[in-house]
Each structure stands twice: as structure tokens, then as C-alpha cells.
Amino acid sequence: MRKKILVVGILTVFATIYACKKEKKTAPLYNPTYTTVDVPAFAKTYLGDMPHPADNPLTVEGIALGRMLFYEKMISNDKSMSCASCHKQANAFDDPRPFSQGTNGVFGDRNAMALVNMGWDRHFFWDGRRSSLEGQAHDPVTNPIEMANTWTEVVTRLQNSSTYPDLFFKAFGTNTVDSSLTMKAIAQFERTLVSFNSKFDKYHHQGDTTVFTQQEKNGLNIFAGKGMCNNCHLMNTLLTDRDLKNNGLDVNPADAGLMKFTGNANDRGKFKVPTLRNIEVSAPYMHDSRFGTLEDVVNFYSSGVKQSSPNIDEHMPDFGSGLNLTAQEKADLIAFLKTLTDQTFLTNPKFSNPH
Ligand code: HEC
Ligand code: HEC
Structure with a gap:
């Protein structure tokens, strides 16, 4: 009798552990880690803390997702090009080619720009037509001489991938991918690109x-x-x-x-x-x-x-x-x-x- 109780007891313990594990998989906790970008004291004195839109605070998970997206070739129409194809780290995220070439082989008419300390910038692009990093990230995806894609297609591809819905959940508490969250994550990664160590x-x-x-x-x-x-x-x-x-x-x-x-x-x-x-x-x-x-x-x-x-x-x-x-x-x-x-x-x- 005692033996039987012991066996049932052990089984119950295992069943509970299993149930907990299963539970964890279907309903993970949304628990982002808020963070700030590390800058030396002299830069802080001049610039203050790096600003960010109220609805897009920096989190470790958001930055990690943004970094994945920045290097994600699925974003371009023929899956051949990521942001990093034109913004190369070794060139301060600039393009060593005079004019960047889009997925359809056509060249643009402006030099790509270095991506450095943009968290304090107020205007983006050579002509300043965008006023936030979140807004900026919209454009290269649909630009016919850059990634020549549609946001609907980008969102569908990311949603159907085996990794991204989970990463979106960790960053934003939802595994439903959308364009606005995609741009927010990319902007978070871009804010971490600080250079003050020359x-x-x-x-x-x-x-x-x-x-x-x-x-x-x-x-x-x-x-x-x-x-x-x-x-x-x-x-x-x-x-x-x-x-x-x-x-x-x-x-x-x-x-x-x-x-x-x-x-x-x-x-x-x-x-x-x-x-x-x-x-x-x-x-x-x-x-x-x-x-x-x-x-x-x-x-x-x-x-x-x-x-x-x-x-x-x-x-x-x-x-x-x-x-x-x-x-x-x-x-x-x-x-x-x-x-x-x-x-x-x-x-x-x-x-x-x-x-
Ligand atoms: C009146 C403001 C102003 C002054 C003064 C000025 N620059 Fe510039 N600089 C600019 C602008 C604006 C651009 C971008 C112009 C463009 O591409 O149309 C630029 C571009 C540059 C670039 C190219 C950067 C790139 O990423 O392509 C370099 C290098 C540069 N300047 C160095 C200098 C040096 C060295 C001096 C002093 C001899 C100087 N600048 C004085 C405004 C200025
Ligand atoms: C085909 C090459 C190409 C690709 C791909 C590309 N860019 Fe660019 N990027 C450029 C060019 C060229 C400019 C300048 C365009 C202009 O001023 O009209 C630019 C400008 C920018 C700027 C403005 C920087 C500043 O100082 O104002 C940011 C930010 C940027 N790109 C981020 C991105 C992101 C994020 C992606 C991916 C979603 C991306 N780019 C994909 C070529 C590219």
C-alpha cells in the first residue's frame, strides 16, 4: 500500500513538472529588460540622456530583435538584401560603393549614410525628410531602388518564420508581427550604434x-x-x-x-x-x-x-x-x-x- 502511494506520489510530481513545462511553452511571461545605451561621461554632459519616443523604450529584447531584422535578407523582395547590404559595420555602416544598388540592380542617386550616434539626431536622410528613426525604417523596405518590397509581404514572411513570432513576443508582448513593431525594433538597435572611443x-x-x-x-x-x-x-x-x-x-x-x-x-x-x-x-x-x-x-x-x-x-x-x-x-x-x-x-x- 505504502509503495503504491509512493509511486502515485512520484507520478504526480512528474505530471506537475511536465504540466508546468508545457504551460510555460504556450504562455511565456512577457518580461522585457529595460536598458539604456552606455555613453562616456563627457558625452552625457554635452548631450544628456539619449532621447527615445515614449512608446519605444529600449529593452534588451527589442535591441536583439532589431539587430536580427537589420541583418534579415527576408525583408527584401527577392530575399537577397538586408539593411546591412548597404550599411556595413566596417565602413561605419556606410556603403563603400558611390551609389547603393537595389535588389533590381538599379543604382540610387545618393550615397548611403553612415549610421553613427543617430539617437540624438533630429533629421534623417540627406534631405532630412524623416524626423524619427522609427519613421525612417519604413522607407528602404518599399523603395523600388532599394529593397522593393511591400510591408504586407514583410510582415507575412516574418509571421510565418519559425523564430520571429517568439522574438516579437519577448520584445513587445505579442507574437503578432506588424510593421510598426518591426520599425520600432530596428530603431532600438540603431540607437545602440554609438561611437565615442576615438x-x-x-x-x-x-x-x-x-x-x-x-x-x-x-x-x-x-x-x-x-x-x-x-x-x-x-x-x-x-x-x-x-x-x-x-x-x-x-x-x-x-x-x-x-x-x-x-x-x-x-x-x-x-x-x-x-x-x-x-x-x-x-x-x-x-x-x-x-x-x-x-x-x-x-x-x-x-x-x-x-x-x-x-x-x-x-x-x-x-x-x-x-x-x-x-x-x-x-x-x-x-x-x-x-x-x-x-x-x-x-x-x-x-x-x-x-x-
Ligand atoms: C557650413 C557648414 C559646414 C562647414 C563650415 C564645413 N562643413 Fe563639411 N559638410 C557640411 C555639409 C552640409 C556636408 C554635406 C554636403 C552634401 O553632401 O551636400 C558636409 C560634408 C563634409 C564631408 C563629407 C562627409 C560624408 O559623409 O560624405 C567632410 C569629410 C567634411 N564635410 C569635412 C569638412 C571639413 C574638413 C571642413 C573644414 C575645412 C568642413 N567640412 C566645413 C557642412 C559644413
Ligand atoms: C540599397 C541600399 C540600401 C539599403 C538596402 C538600405 N539603405 Fe539605408 N540608406 C541608403 C541610402 C542611399 C541612404 C541615403 C538616402 C537619401 O538621403 O535619400 C540611406 C539612409 C539611411 C538612414 C539615414 C541616416 C541619417 O543619418 O540620416 C538610415 C537611418 C538608414 N538608411 C537605415 C536603413 C535601414 C534600417 C535599412 C533596412 C530596413 C536600410 N537603411 C536599408 C541605402 C540603403
Whole structure:
């Protein structure tokens, strides 16, 4: 009798464990881990905490899902291309090709953009037509010269996959995939792409005076002094003022830039001031990739600026005949620009392909 009770007892225990396990599988708990992006103290002092939309706080699970989606080729119409096909980590998430090629083989007419410290940005795309990362992520999916897909198709594919519904549940508490949650997750991952660990940061922000060579110091003095680069590419942290401006590339801009979006003639020729962080690895340069090297860029600022360009920015120095840097000054300025490279950003395993 005692034996029988013992056996029944043991069986009951096993049955309960089994039931619990089963229960767990069908109804997992939604328990996201809220988190923030780690930035050094000097960056926090200038920038404050990274803002995010009230309905899209950062969670460990949301970032992990966003990273999967950023590298997900299923998002493009023929499953050949992910966001990372044009935004490559080794190039600061820029595209080394002058113009990105979409799934249908057609080239776009603008250079892809580096994705760096975007959590503090206010305008997205060269012409600033999007005002949030969540809104931005909508466009490449349906752009006919990028991923050429429809959101309905993307949502169906993700819903039918064996992994994504579970990941959406962990991130957002529902395993019903939709476009808005997809864009939220991608935006969360993009907010983690912060870069503040360059030689420049150690020298300028963290007081380690030993890391700069004399040439790099001379270059910094030109950048912040007679070159006036610091007027727009602010050295305090982001190396951009996050605004849209005309730096005088053309007398007659072929691409209207911000005006394309606002329709306002006063915006003709204005483009997003890009960050110069990791600029060494994000060639080619300018919205239309007109310059292949930093030498080309510096030559432009030295003697190629078109003062008659429409709406040229008041912060663009006008020295009459130009800045006219000497060969030595140009080399110094370029040496300084290369101190903005952050190897830990370019190789951080947290940003790499998780598939
Ligand atoms: C075919 C290449 C291509 C693909 C694929 C692509 N992009 Fe881009 N991306 C670009 C180009 C080109 C631009 C600049 C376009 C413009 O300004 O009109 C850009 C701009 C951006 C920007 C604006 C950055 C800034 O500083 O304003 C973000 C953010 C971005 N892409 C994220 C993504 C995400 C997320 C995906 C995947 C859902 C993606 N991209 C897929 C080529 C691509
Ligand atoms: C009036 C503001 C302003 C000043 C001053 C300025 N820039 Fe720029 N810079 C811009 C804008 C705007 C762009 C993007 C223009 C475009 O693509 O149409 C840009 C682009 C660049 C690029 C290419 C970035 C990329 O990702 O393609 C580099 C490099 C650069 N600037 C370096 C400098 C240097 C060096 C100086 C000083 C000699 C300088 N800039 C002065 C506004 C400015």
C-alpha cells in the first residue's frame, strides 16, 4: 500500500513538472529588460540622456530583435538584401560603393549614410525628410531602388518564420508581427550604434595629451581655427550640428536637397551636415559621392567652395579667394580627420550579424 502511494506520489510530481513545462511553452511571461545605451561621461554632459519616443523604450529584447531584422535578407523582395547590404559595420555602416544598388540592380542617386550616434539626431536622410528613426525604417523596405518590397509581404514572411513570432513576443508582448513593431525594433538597435572611443575623444575630451602627434594637434587647430570646420561639424561630441546646410558644392545644385521635401526655394542645396566620426572609413564623400578621398574633400574646402551657391550657409567661411591651405596644412587637417576613427565601433561584436 505504502509503495503504491509512493509511486502515485512520484507520478504526480512528474505530471506537475511536465504540466508546468508545457504551460510555460504556450504562455511565456512577457518580461522585457529595460536598458539604456552606455555613453562616456563627457558625452552625457554635452548631450544628456539619449532621447527615445515614449512608446519605444529600449529593452534588451527589442535591441536583439532589431539587430536580427537589420541583418534579415527576408525583408527584401527577392530575399537577397538586408539593411546591412548597404550599411556595413566596417565602413561605419556606410556603403563603400558611390551609389547603393537595389535588389533590381538599379543604382540610387545618393550615397548611403553612415549610421553613427543617430539617437540624438533630429533629421534623417540627406534631405532630412524623416524626423524619427522609427519613421525612417519604413522607407528602404518599399523603395523600388532599394529593397522593393511591400510591408504586407514583410510582415507575412516574418509571421510565418519559425523564430520571429517568439522574438516579437519577448520584445513587445505579442507574437503578432506588424510593421510598426518591426520599425520600432530596428530603431532600438540603431540607437545602440554609438561611437565615442576615438583617439580624438581620448585627447580632446578625456585629457590624454600623449595620444596626439604634433601633426594631429596642428590639424585640430586648423579644424577649429582658420578652417572653421567646427562651425558645422561641432567638435563638442557629435561632429555635426544635426542641421541641414549648404556648404557651397555647386552654383546650380542638381539635387535640390531639403527643398525637394519642403518645396521652399530657401532650402535649395541644403543637405544634412554629416558626422565626421569614422570619416576615414566611410568614403566616398558628400550626398552624391563626388569625392573619393579626404584629399579631394580638403581641396574642395580649401579652394573649391562656390560662394554663389544658393543659400550658402553663413557659417561657410568666405575668404574672398578661398581658404587656400598649404600642402602641409592640408596634410595636417587630414591627419586630424583620421583621429576620428573608432576601431571599437567598427568591430564591436554587439553590432555584427547575429544570423
Ligand atoms: C540599397 C541600399 C540600401 C539599403 C538596402 C538600405 N539603405 Fe539605408 N540608406 C541608403 C541610402 C542611399 C541612404 C541615403 C538616402 C537619401 O538621403 O535619400 C540611406 C539612409 C539611411 C538612414 C539615414 C541616416 C541619417 O543619418 O540620416 C538610415 C537611418 C538608414 N538608411 C537605415 C536603413 C535601414 C534600417 C535599412 C533596412 C530596413 C536600410 N537603411 C536599408 C541605402 C540603403
Ligand atoms: C557650413 C557648414 C559646414 C562647414 C563650415 C564645413 N562643413 Fe563639411 N559638410 C557640411 C555639409 C552640409 C556636408 C554635406 C554636403 C552634401 O553632401 O551636400 C558636409 C560634408 C563634409 C564631408 C563629407 C562627409 C560624408 O559623409 O560624405 C567632410 C569629410 C567634411 N564635410 C569635412 C569638412 C571639413 C574638413 C571642413 C573644414 C575645412 C568642413 N567640412 C566645413 C557642412 C559644413
